[in-house]
Amino acid sequence: MRLDSKIPAGPLEEKWTRYKGTVNLVSPANKRKLDVIVVGTGLAGASAAASLAELGYNVKAFCFQDSPRRAHSIAAQGGINAAKNYQNDGDSVYRLFYDTIKGGDYRSREANVYRLAEVSANIIDQCVAQGVPFARDYGGLLDNRSFGGTQVSRTFYAKGQTGQQLLLGAYSALSRQIAKGTVQMFARHEMLDVVVVDGKARGIIARNLVTGEIERHGAHAVLLATGGYGNVFFLSTNAMGSNGSAAWKAHKRGALFANPCFTQIHPTCIPQSGEYQSKLTLMSESLRNDGRIWVPKDRKDAELLREGKLKPIDIPEEKRDYYLERRYPAFGNLVPRDVASRAAKERCDEGYGVNPTGKAVFLDFESAIMRYGQVEANLQGIKNPSKEKIRELGEKIIEAKYGNLFQMYEKITDINPYKSPMMIYPAVHYTMGGIWVDYELMTTIPGLYALGEANFSDHGANRLGASALMQGLADGYFVIPYTIGNYLAGEIKTGKIDTNTPEFESAEKEVRDRIAHFLGNNGKTSVDTFHRELGKIMWDKCGMSRNAQGLQEAIREIQALREEFWKDVKVPGRSDMYNPELDKAGRVADFLELGELMCLDALDRNESCGGHFREEYQTEDGEALRNDAEYAYVAAWEYTGKPSEAILHKEQLVFENVELKARSYK
Amino acid sequence: MNLTLKIWRQAGPDDKGRMVTYQVKNVNPDMSFLEMLDVLNEDLIAKGEDPVAFDHDCREGICGMCSLYINGEAHGPGRGITTCQLHMRSFKDGDTIIIEPWRAKAFPVIKDLVTDRSAFDRIIQAGGYISVNTSGNTIDANAIPIPKENADKAFDAATCIGCGACVATCKNSSAMLFVSAKVSQLALLPQGRVEAKERVLKMVHQMDLEGFGNCTNTGACEVECPKGISLENIARMNREYLAAVIS
8 A cells, every 4th residue: 555645746835825726626516416424523523514514515413422512622721822923922834833843753744734834823713703712911912821842922722711612613613504404413423333335435334322223324525533542541631432433443444543652641630549530630731831840859758748747838949859940941841741741750750759649740830829929919009018918919810810720620639729739640631643644634545534633644743732722623624625625526426325235234234243242242341341451551551651571561461351351341231222331332342452553553663752752762861762764754554454463554754844853842 | 438329210211210229338538429420330230230321521520511410409519510520528428319310391311310402502503603604714813802801701601511500400490591601702702793683582582492491580500500600691691682672
């Protein structure tokens, strides 16, 4: 198989314009004859479904939640990047492009990333026109803040609920099309397979999660906007229902899976508190604008903290180690996520962890509270304010900026973060890897597209904060509406897709057989037990740091666990009813295969880059050691019947505009 | 902690439904309420019984999917939280906890604690949007300055998560808080003013069609709203509605 990324010719900054100017179009009359299926209604899916319906295509949209408004994009907190340069601080399309390439540790495609930076400004215009209430300053103009891996303020936000506001914007655009009848919405439906006819994606098999009915849906193109697969780790910041099944089903039908091992471990999450825990909660990266990360300088102090014999406030300034500021003076607390996560793990592994499990560091707002309080006192003309007054004023400012996050923290931990520093630890958050797509977002199956987190294309080996929202909306609003026409222009004579064909028949039968197996299995062990076990293997051996021996062990352990799963899983209930255990069983079955491919990919990549840290490949001071001569490629895996026998295809990354350098934030 | 749970079990929309009593043991106070139910369900599955169906997804208080009526309160005791943010430390060893679904004519039960809230989607579809197509050529985002106060108020209204606690709490099963939050958000922004009149009329009309009750200003919805959506929004919607009807 030859991988053709279809990157248009010409200079970087003209590629997208040239592409748009010359790409095939579909006339309005013909659009009415073409059907498009969109699976997933997060930022990418909802924006794509709405935009394609506006253009005149007939759209069917699917989501497993009870409403398209609930997709997990809603939980994104901190913000969305855009190269607006409203702050006059030196931002530009090129700089956003460069930061993203560098942040991704030079493992993403130049042309895709440049296009992303190029359309970023349009996203903000579009969202404001839709009524998204971004934060504004007193002059009525839009406010910005900074995120990791950048030295400008280009992040637009709506308190700590930016994802919610953007998703509700896309959802309202989608709702408008549903009302018009141009989008048919299928909520509480899960895609269980993609149907390929004569080499082209022609539809899906879906299950109505309320009635259990298995349905066939035909279309001229299928878009997967189904998010990432972080829940392979069981514990992650993803929603409980987030899963990798749609992507995995597409992979098994012939779509290559790219860079599966590139996982983002987010540095600032609430630490795990017990075995019963079902998920982890993120504390937005925006907190690192004002929060300073530290552990004690002295191991003894850390021990006393763990035993509860010392409070953080008892440790004087000179006995604190602000390790990010110490190691990375140029970026300080705002280094990219992979760097911050590894640094936290390093300190905790060395015995400086500050909570009872030894797996937490402090995120402290004390100095920000006092700094803001002083400024506010000046503004209010308060002469010689007391420390208490300054603190009171400062806490108000912090509350206005991060109030909902502080509240969320307190609800979960029962600790007031205004008075005592937050305790945080890294957790699985995002997957940069995903289905391989070309410049047009088409997978290796013609007519099958992947958008948003489901694809691999823009973030390389590490995604920068506030860039997931940008990519999801870029793909859905501004990329797919152009690129899909290039394919559908060839489909205008096809006519309605017939779902009474042997291909639909056999795909449906496979789905039914699998469900029947689960329900008739008579096993003894619950789905969650297997999922938790898989998560533990993945976290220990394919998590924040990996090595060849561990990965080989993990592969064997996953294979054994998978065998056990099929023999012994216990799924109650029937197929013709609302049955969440059955839904979970299907997802975990797929994770048990995907997890193995992730380990295989991590084993193949004999270098450290971004979120992929192989212990064998590091510099003397513990930084990631990349190997551009041998590994500047996208690893795209082809399914051949078993994850262990997947065939590796390499898409060589060509850098014509940026120079490959060791990534430094020092 | 050891607890007694009394949970509403209903096999489907046509089943009559009943309360069933369960015991849960060794509950950790740091568990979330839903994690406690996970433990119960693991136990039921092991015993070969039907696990309790309940809606949930993000488990961090933002998706709006979780929806339990706990000891007579939407999302249980505690203010400003959803059920998934409720922790067992809010209860005492030996407590009896009563767990019911949202009860409202417009939210029919699907199974056990799971209800159908698609009425909310249809209200938004009736007009809860600004009619702007995707376009790379809208005006620059900073072309119209918006007073910070209005932008902040619009944001506050926009934080509604569509969980339905307001309806479940209201003795009339009114959806006024939900509808007024969207009407307010868009009415407060210059971009939304263009269609303000038509929007409020259509959304209120759809609300009535769905079978939600009327508002009698008891204010219970505001108290139980996990996002603290203010009653002011209802007042604003009433003004908008009146202005739309008489003009």
